[in-house]
Amino acid sequence: SAVISQKPSRDICQRGTSLTIQCQVDSQVTMMFWYRQQPGQSLTLIATANQGSEATYESGFVIDKFPISRPNLTFSTLTVSNMSPEDSSIYLCSVRTAFNEKLFFGSGTQLSVL
């Protein structure tokens, strides 16, 4: 299994500001994903982070709002830009390794926007 470090663990932000969430994995992984979980809801895939190229976004999510970087096989960042209270959610980094078909999750970031 992969050990995934995600930070910050939680943050309270003001409307209109941006927050960058970091995800570091202890081994090279094939796939890195970013999910959002709004209060009382299930996980919604925001995008697949591609190493060295632009992320692949799901319907309803755009790069200007959720820019993602993945400079190498073990690290990715998700930025939540120009935040509004509707962005208050748990954000989860998840990975799949080359030899493991399971999806592993980071510890999550609890974001509250005032």
Place this chain on the structure above:
Amino acid sequence: EDKVVQSPLSLVVHEGDTVTLNCSYEVTNFRSLLWYKQEKKAPTFLFMLTSSGIEKKSGRLSSILDKKELFSILNITATQTGDSAVYLCAVTIYNFNKFYFGSGTKLNVKP
């Protein structure tokens, strides 16, 4: 449209009860179904099922997949308060490059 549906959405039981959680799916190019337990923020892996009719078991938890009827069940016997959590079902496709999650079942086990 690909979808994963879980039922019930929530469940309240007492310690010692047995519960069955359901997950049905309609996903193109199905490969595997996974169950996760989410207590706080990060879901933790429970089972992955790829073949029909083969029960996976871990302690008091067990799960089975029916690929003909497109569903899976997760059983928890002799429930404990520590089983209280949201249980998520996810389905992955043939290349494991996408995972679809159900809405989850919130289980509350009372003493």
